[in-house]
Amino acid sequence: MRIATWNVNSVKARLPRLLSWLADRQPDVLLVQETKVPEQGWPAGPLAELGYDSVHLGSGRWNGVGILSRVGLADVTYGLPGQPDFDDAAEDRAVGATCGGIRLWSLYVPNGRQVGHLHFDYKLRFLDAVRAQAAAERAALGADAPYGLLGDFNVAPLDADVWDIAAFDGATHVSAPERAALTAIREADPDAPLLDLMPRASADPADRRHPYTFWEMRMLGFQKGRGMRIDLALVNEPLARSVRSAWVDRDARRGEGPSDHAPLVLDLE
């Protein structure tokens, strides 16, 4: 079984690449973020032609999250219970479902913009809602139920997860409060922490590069190797023990018209 997460940065602009990626890589489940389409723009038909059931949460030009599955798609939850609003509205940043017996969330954590910005506080509150939901859900499902929070967290967990930590002095994505919020999600149950699965940088087992998942479009970030590992898979032990390999599909960042994010792929036993 193969599970992947990918911030596609517009499902409309990326549809040809998305469909060819699905055909090539054959994931059983794909969690997508930043679809940037309302419901009527979701390409359920073309995805069904490739064998995927899908659900989508989107209402406009920003955000939007979805789940594609060919191993079942049950108990769908649209949005996080207790999710904070921004500008008096709940944004389309979280959808959960059970696929092939695994409880999964597709998450698009707010960017934060600048440390101290209203959006930064919103980001921290969103992360806290993720923590609360995961804690409640895991308690209800039981310790043996495989569970994973996947998506674009917009937080680099470690200094090594950005191309040059010195360039991030005072910036979002690496600040102490963001990392503390991430740790709080992982360690909500100290007896059963979620693991931040560290992928390989590519499908090549010998690849020793750092496994970035995002490179800025501006300033030729990819070409200059200026990446960040901000797309994460936080999984519990029952799911982690079945993961044979985790890798970033760097090739999906190459060529004409890529997303600024590469897919993160988990191959399970």
Add this chain to the structure above:
DNA sequence: ATGTCGTGCAAAGCACGA
């Protein structure tokens, strides 16, 4: 900080978000 994208408006360039 920004050399790039993607979106939608009411457009034929701009504002916004990342």
